[in-house]
Amino acid sequence: xxxxxxxxxxITLFSIMFLTTxxxxxxxxxxxxxxxxxxxxxxxxxxxxxxxxxxxxxSIKEMKDLVDPELNKEIDFPIPVDPAGGYTHEKxxxxxxxxxRAAMLYxxxxxxxxxDYVIKMFKGYVALFPTLGLHPDxxxxxxxxxxxxxxxxxxxxxxxxxxxxxxxxxFTPEDRKAVETKLLKPLADFLSVGSPKMFNRVHNHGIWLNxxxxxxxxxxxxxxxxxxxxxxxxxxxxxxxxxxxxYNDPALKGxxxxxxxxxxxxLDNLFSPDGFYIEGPYYQRFSIxxxxxxxxxxxxxxxxxxxxxxxxxxxxxxLYTALQLSNTNGDFFPFNDALKxxxxxxxxxxxxxxxxxxxxxKDAELLDVAAKQDxxxxxEGGFEVAKDVAENKAKAFIxxxxxxxxxxxxxxxxxxxxRYGPSSDQLCQIMRYxxxxxxxxxxxxxxQLLYDNGNEILQDYGAARWVAVIQKIGGRYLPENTTWAKxxxxxxxxxxxxxxxxxxxxxxxxxxxxxxxxxxxxxxSYQIISAKENNAYPGIQMHRTFxxxxxxxxxxxxxxxxxxxxxxxxxxxxxxxxxxxxxMDVPFDHEVMTKDLKPLGEAxxxxxxxxxxxxxxxxxxxxxxxxxxxxxxxxTTVADENTELLLCRLGANDPEFNLRPDPxxxxxxxxxxxxxxVSIVEPHGSKSLTREIVTNSxxxxxxxxxxxxxSDYIAIDVIVQDKKLRVILSLNNxxxxxxxxxxxxxxxxxxxxxxxxxxxx
Numbered sequence: 001x002x003x004x005x006x007x008x009x010x011i012t013l014f015s016i017m018f019l020t021t022x023x024x025x026x027x028x029x030x031x032x033x034x035x036x037x038x039x040x041x042x043x044x045x046x047x048x049x050x051x052x053x054x055x056x057x058x059s060i061k062e063m064k065d066l067v068d069p070e071l072n073k074e075i076d077f078p079i080p081v082d083p084a085g086g087y088t089h090e091k092x093x094x095x096x097x098x099x100x101r102a103a104m105l106y107x108x109x110x111x112x113x114x115x116d117y118v119i120k121m122f123k124g125y126v127a128l129f130p131t132l133g134l135h136p137d138x139x140x141x142x143x144x145x146x147x148x149x150x151x152x153x154x155x156x157x158x159x160x161x162x163x164x165x166x167x168x169x170x171f172t173p174e175d176r177k178a179v180e181t182k183l184l185k186p187l188a189d190f191l192s193v194g195s196p197k198m199f200n201r202v203h204n205h206g207i208w209l210n211x212x213x214x215x216x217x218x219x220x221x222x223x224x225x226x227x228x229x230x231x232x233x234x235x236x237x238x239x240x241x242x243x244x245x246x247y248n249d250p251a252l253k254g255x256x257x258x259x260x261x262x263x264x265x266x267l268d269n270l271f272s273p274d275g276f277y278i279e280g281p282y283y284q285r286f287s288i289x290x291x292x293x294x295x296x297x298x299x300x301x302x303x304x305x306x307x308x309x310x311x312x313x314x315x316x317x318x319l320y321t322a323l324q325l326s327n328t329n330g331d332f333f334p335f336n337d338a339l340k341x342x343x344x345x346x347x348x349x350x351x352x353x354x355x356x357x358x359x360x361x362k363d364a365e366l367l368d369v370a371a372k373q374d375x376x377x378x379x380e381g382g383f384e385v386a387k388d389v390a391e392n393k394a395k396a397f398i399x400x401x402x403x404x405x406x407x408x409x410x411x412x413x414x415x416x417x418x419r420y421g422p423s424s425d426q427l428c429q430i431m432r433y434x435x436x437x438x439x440x441x442x443x444x445x446x447x448q449l450l451y452d453n454g455n456e457i458l459q460d461y462g463a464a465r466w467v468a469v470i471q472k473i474g475g476r477y478l479p480e481n482t483t484w485a486k487x488x489x490x491x492x493x494x495x496x497x498x499x500x501x502x503x504x505x506x507x508x509x510x511x512x513x514x515x516x517x518x519x520x521x522x523x524x525s526y527q528i529i530s531a532k533e534n535n536a537y538p539g540i541q542m543h544r545t546f547x548x549x550x551x552x553x554x555x556x557x558x559x560x561x562x563x564x565x566x567x568x569x570x571x572x573x574x575x576x577x578x579x580x581x582x583x584m585d586v587p588f589d590h591e592v593m594t595k596d597l598k599p600l601g602e603a604x605x606x607x608x609x610x611x612x613x614x615x616x617x618x619x620x621x622x623x624x625x626x627x628x629x630x631x632x633x634x635x636t637t638v639a640d641e642n643t644e645l646l647l648c649r650l651g652a653n654d655p656e657f658n659l660r661p662d663p664x665x666x667x668x669x670x671x672x673x674x675x676x677x678v679s680i681v682e683p684h685g686s687k688s689l690t691r692e693i694v695t696n697s698x699x700x701x702x703x704x705x706x707x708x709x710x711s712d713y714i715a716i717d718v719i720v721q722d723k724k725l726r727v728i729l730s731l732n733n734x735x736x737x738x739x740x741x742x743x744x745x746x747x748x749x750x751x752x753x754x755x756x757x758x759x760x761x
Contacts, residue, residue, distance in 0.1 A: 232261025275317025282338030487605030590615025
């Protein structure tokens with residue numbers, strides 16, 4: 001399955017139009033510098049309001065606090081030798097950030113000490129860059145020159161192009177020529193025609209290279225560079241590097257020399273029509289920066305292109321979807337290779353918000369997010385945001401239930417989000433049923449995450465990586481990212497026979513996606529998301545449904561989880577719940593492994609889990625309770641004589657202590673052929689540490705049972721306090737207009753659509 005959509009005709013027509021009409025920067029905008037993100041108009045507006053708008057003043061102060069202490073220090077331009085996290089890597093990164101910040105301060109404050117500093121920096125790189133070959137510790141498929149991978153060289157060029165734009169008129173003609181011919185143009189050539197496998201790749205690295213070359217093209221008024229950025233670099237297949245290309249290499253997912261490339265190809269294929277980014281929210285945050293940077297640069301120089309209307313305003317959708325793919329504290333959901341704690345307060349989202357606010361109608365809810373970011377970019381959008389926040393125009397940002405399709409056409413699965421309650425105390429259930437997600441994807445079809453009251457309750461581990469920490473292999477992905485974090489057992493979804501989905505084969509996984517069965521959040525009292533996965537394991541069909549249920553008789557909403565497994569033969573089935581918190585109650589018979597602590601298994605992530613306890617229950621249901629941030633949570637699950645209940649903790653076979661020692665609760669069915677896991681996660685009660693008061697530590701779910709099941713239907717009863725709730729699910733017909741009838745306990749139940757919910761009065 002191609003991961004890209006074929007927009008070849010539309011791209012060809014657009015490129016013909018562009019190449020026949022484009023002659024460089026439009027005459028209207030040819031005053032010339034600055035003309036990328038920061039413009040002369042934006043600087044004029046900002047200067048008039050210094051001291052008037054707090055977000056502007058905060059942004060200036062933040063930059064001054066970073067730049068001013070460095071102005072009189074000797075600048076080091078080390079020969080690149082280190083990978084990420086090493087001295088030379090971090091020094092060159094610090095240098096380009098300082099160039100950018102100082103150049104912005106020069107534009108806003110007009111103090112030549114900042115432009116002098118930037119010019120000194122440029123002279124250092126003009127002397128250094130022509131001497132460099134490929135980085136000595138570079139990535140084999142995308143080495144850089146200043147950095148170990150071309151991605152970082154692209155980030156360098158994005159920043160120094162803007163710095164050059166802002167101090168352009170302070171250079172002598174001779175120095176300007178040297179910067180352009182010995183640094184900016186050669187680096188842009190290296191990133192494009194010199195790195196076509198990465199430049200033409202549909203991937204977050206590809207868009208960074210496209211944006212860098214495009215911004216260099218605009219600051220140099222170089223038509224050829226702009227054309228490459230928008231439509232891709234030409235490939236010379238006679239080069240030795242293309243004679244041995246393995247297109248099944250996961251590192252090259254997204255590269256195909258036989259299709260269009262460049263910025264528009266990235267826009268067409270990396271986002272779904274809903275604005276969902278193929279690699280997940282963490283990389284949506286990372287990638288939106290170059291997308292928005294180049295878009296605003298195009299708009300400032302060639303407004304006739306109408307880039308912000310492209311693909312039904314896809315860049316607007318990308319920002320709004322990114323914001324909705326976050327917890328109510330702003331942290332992004334950590335699907336795939338994601339790092340915990342990354343939030344909408346990041347610089348990438350600051351730029352995106354400022355640009356979207358200006359170009360798409362000034363939504364007052366965005367101002368609420370901007371106030372939390374506490375900074376703006378020095379642009380017209382940043383000025384408008386700062387002005388309107390200062391004038392108290394902000395409205396509270398609302399996190400909503402939503403379902404976002406994945407894939408260029410929106411048909412490669414997706415992400416369903418169910419929410420209940422205000423942002424101050426919201427329950428949020430997420431189901432991931434997407435495509436694999438390129439090389440950063442994990443093997444976690446039908447995975448779930450649960451947030452409550454701003455806290456992670458059932459977590460996705462995210463990535464095993466410590467960015468920029470040299471002790472952790474320079475900040476690169478750790479071996480445990482492959483041996484644990486990507487494996488299915490690291491997620492809250494089904495594992496069969498201790499093997500990961502698609503047997504851990506990225507090429508196989510990339511050929512498939514889960515399918516939405518139905519989604520309905522129209523009634524906040526019972527919201528539902530249901531999806532199927534039929535390819536993760538040969539001969540096994542998986543169908544998972546989440547129902548978020550609330551009622552005036554309930555203390556808190558709870559989530560019903562129905563995971564139906566149909567198999568051609570018997571297997572061991574494991575369903576993990578990676579909870580966060582402290583165990584409060586284990587009310588089933590269990591053996592604690594105090595004298596014989598062993599890993600749960602030997603491979604596929606199991607080797608990293610210590611088995612702490614193993615138990616069974618004599619009841620038709622089992623419970624497990626923990627405490628998280630002053631609130632109790634109980635899992636109630638249907639059980640039988642073949643159910644094993646395991647308590648585990650991460651950290652086995654981890655001699656470098658690279659993994660967090662996180663806990664998990666695993667429901668295991670041994671020798672199961674067809675089986676349905678039915679569980680409830682219930683938030684309830686509270687514990688005050690200061691007042692030492694505990695309320696409702698046991699919860700309100702008294703009984704959970706499957707009361708009817710065949711190949712077409714399943715009916716579940718939940719006893720809540722003294723009331724019965726019945727949920728019936730049609731397993732094979734999702735037609736919302738289809739009538740159903742089913743006799744249960746001698747009573748005929750009738751309903752329309754794929755599910756029914758009924759409370760006893």
